[in-house]
Amino acid sequence: MEQREMRRIGRDVSVVGLGTWQLGADWGEVAEDEALAVLDAAVDSGVTFLDTADVYGDGRSERLIGSFLGQLGPDRAAGLLVATKMGRRARQDPAEFTLDNFRAWTDRSRDNLGVETLDLVQLHCPPTPVFFSGAVYDALDTLVEEGRVAAYGVSVETCEEALAAIARPHVASVQIILNAFRRRPLERVLPAAREAGVGIIARVPLASGLLSGRYRRDTVFGAEDHRTYNRRGESFDVGETFSGVDYELGVEAAAEFAALVPEGATPAQAALRWVVQQPGVTSVIPGARTPEQARANSEAARLPALPEVTLKAVEELYDRRIRGLVHDRW
Known part of the structure; x- marks a missing residue:
């Protein structure tokens, strides 16, 4: 698989990674043996x-990855870059984002993952003022100096938060929602990241499966699935669920997208290929609940690049069905 460099880390990562939220919680139950098989x-x-977070299953996702790394052994595990996130287990108050808390949070993740030093730790969509706090970045620099983490980045909800982080000299990566139904990061965030050498990790690339x-209008998701309980942002930012697109409209737009897919690819693969070929993307992190996925x-x-005619048709679909609903919100 193609590997792309995270320039501020000096390490290569696969252009398609694996997001592991679903191995922890909020997507329906995944048994431990099935998670390890994924x-x-x-x-x-x-x-x-591999991308995880301390809040996914309250550490379950991290612990599963730690177990998997142990099964691989040190030589094979050294070839992987494991990114985790911190901050969502605490009150969402900027006052919580302190060096002492960072130490405690990363110590817990180090224990869960079974490592001395975290490859990459990301602030997990904290309150917006956190992205503009010099003290926060000073504390993150201290974590690097102390050897708790090798590098740090951020996970954001908005383009403005991403741009604030990219301007900081030691931010290695920005994780942001990017897919054919969430195109705004193409305008300023990806160009700024390329210029600064900041890695872009594209999450929610399939718009929560849309x-x-x-899926159809009458598809029923489990009660424990965020696609049931967070459609209006009841538990966290609504943009994380179906990329903030109304479900019924999204199903219709997704059917139009599927009709544009070139022969030899599934709609999901074409959606991932679309993300992969956006200039500035380092890695896209779809989730998977089965080994087959x-x-x-x-x-x-490994698919050929989507042709220009397909790219134009996808853009037209976005402008016609989606732009007015999501573009200026995030």
Whole structure:
């Protein structure tokens, strides 16, 4: 699989990684053996970048990855870059984002993952003022100096938060929602990141599964699935669920997207391929609940680039059906 450099870290990562929110919680139950099989299938398919967070299953996702790394052994595990996130287990108050808390949070993640030093820790969509606080970045620099983390980045909800982080000299990566139904980061965020050498990690690339083309108006998701309980932002930012697109409209737009997919690719693979070929993207991190999904996602990296006629048609679909609903919100 193609590897792209995170320039401020000096390490390469696979252009298709694996997001592991679904292995912890909020997407329906995934048994431990199935979760480990997903991780194994992804790595066997060329994935070298795994993304997790301390809040996914209150540490379950991290612990599963830690167990998987132990099974791989130190030599093979050294070829992977594991990114985690911190901050969502605490009160969402800027006053909580202190060096003492950062130390406690990263110590817990280090224990969960079974590592001395975290490869990459990201602030997990904290309150907006956190992105503009010099004291926060000073504290993150201290974590690097102390060897708790090798590098740090941020996960953001808005383009403005991303641009604030990119302007900081030691931010290694920005994780942001980017997909065919969330195009605003293409305008300023990706160009700024390229210029600064900041890695872009594209999350929610399938708009919570909409772009897979598998869902219908009457599809029922489990009660524990955020696609049921967060459609209006009841538990966290609504933009994390279906990219903030109204579900019924999204199903209709996804059917139009599926009709544009070139022969030889599934809608999900085409949606991932769309993200991969956006200039400035370092890695895209689809989730997978089965080994088959993990392998299919990885294959998207090996597809031919989407032709210009398809790219134009996708843009037209966005402008006609989606732009007015989401573009200026995030």
